[in-house]
Amino acid sequence: MRISELAETTGVALPTLKYYLREGLLMPGTAISRTRAVYDETHVERVRLIRALIESGGLGINGVRAVVDALQDPLASPHEFLGVAHHALPPPVEPVEPTEEVIGWMRDLGWQSCLDSPLLGSLTRAVADARAAGVPLSASGIADYAKAVLQIAAVDVAVAASASSPAAALHTVVVGTVMVDPVIATLRRLAQEVQSARVLGA
C-alpha cells in the first residue's frame, strides 16, 4: 500500500507518519521508484504499536524509540527485553534521591533485583508525599502492601510472558502497566468497601 493508504488504514495523519519515518520509529517502505515506496502489514502493526505506546502508555518519542529499538535486538533475554519497555515508561511519581529507609524495605522484602531501579526514587517521593498529607505508612504496612502487589505483578508478568510475539509482549508491558493502574485503583476502593462491611459492619 502507498503511504496515503497506510494513513487511512491506521487513522494516523500523513505528516505524523512522515515524522515517524524521519525519527526511525517506523521502518522505511520498499522503494518502487525514486520517489515512491510501498508499505505492508508490518508497517500497520508498527504504527499501531507506536500509537498505543504514546496514547495509552504515555511514552514520549525517546521512550518509543527505546521500545522499537529493543524489537530489533535479537540478543536480549526476555527479562532484559521487558526491562527496556518498563524503563521507557514515565515514572508514576517524579523521583527523588532514594532514602536508606526505602532501600532497607527492598532488602527486607528480598527484592534485591530492584536495588538499582530508578523507581526507588519514585517510591521515596510517593511515601514522603503521603506522609506529608498525614497518612501513616509504617514498614510493616509497606511490607503487607508489597506482598499483595507481588501477586498483582505475577499476573502482569504471566500475561506479558504469554504474548504471541515480542511486539505484543512489549505492547502488553507498556500499555498493560499504565492502563491497569486505574483498574487496580478502582478494585482497591471496592475491596475497601467489602473489607469495611466485613470488619466494621453490623
Next chain:
Amino acid sequence: MRISELAETTGVALPTLKYYLREGLLMPGTAISRTRAVYDETHVERVRLIRALIESGGLGINGVRAVVDALQDPLASPHEFLGVAHHALPPPVEPVEPTEEVIGWMRDLGWQSCLDSPLLGSLTRAVADARAAGVPLSASGIADYAKAVLQIAAVDVAVAASASSPAAALHTVVVGTVMVDPVIATLRRLAQEVQSARVLGA
C-alpha cells in the same frame, strides 16, 4: 484567637476561611461582641482537615460538606461513617453503566456488599479502556487481581479503624485512599521487575 490569627496559624487566607464559615464547613467561633468571634484548637483542626480533603483527597466543596456533616452525626456506625468519606471521593475513572460481566465478577468474588456501589461503573469503564488499548483482561486475571487487592484493602481498613478520633479516621480514609494510589502503582512496577527477574531472568 481571632480569625486573622486562625488564618496565620493554618496558612489559609482570610477570605477562604470566611468562605468555609459561610458554607458551614467551619463551625462559627464564640461571639465576644456583636462583630467579633474567637476561635480555638478545634477550628485549627477543622481547617487542616478541610485543606487535606481538598488538596490531597481531591474533594470538591460538596464532598467536604458530606465528610464534615458525618462528623456531626453520632448515629452512624463506623462502617457507614467511613462509607460517607469513601463516597465523597472522586471516582478514579468516570463511571459508565455497569455491565453484567463486571457484576458477575463481584458475585463470583463474594463481594455482594458492593453490588450497589457506583464504583462498579468506574470498574466497567477502566476495564473497557484497558481492553480497547489491547490489554487482555480475563475473568481469572481480574479474580487474581481482586484477591491481591483485598489484602491491600485489609491494611487500609485496619489503619482507618485504629485512628485516634472520628476526624482522624475520616482523614485517613479520604487522604489515605488517594495518596496511597501512587505508592501502590510504584510498588507494582518494582514488583514487576522482581517477578520478571525471578521468572524470566537468567
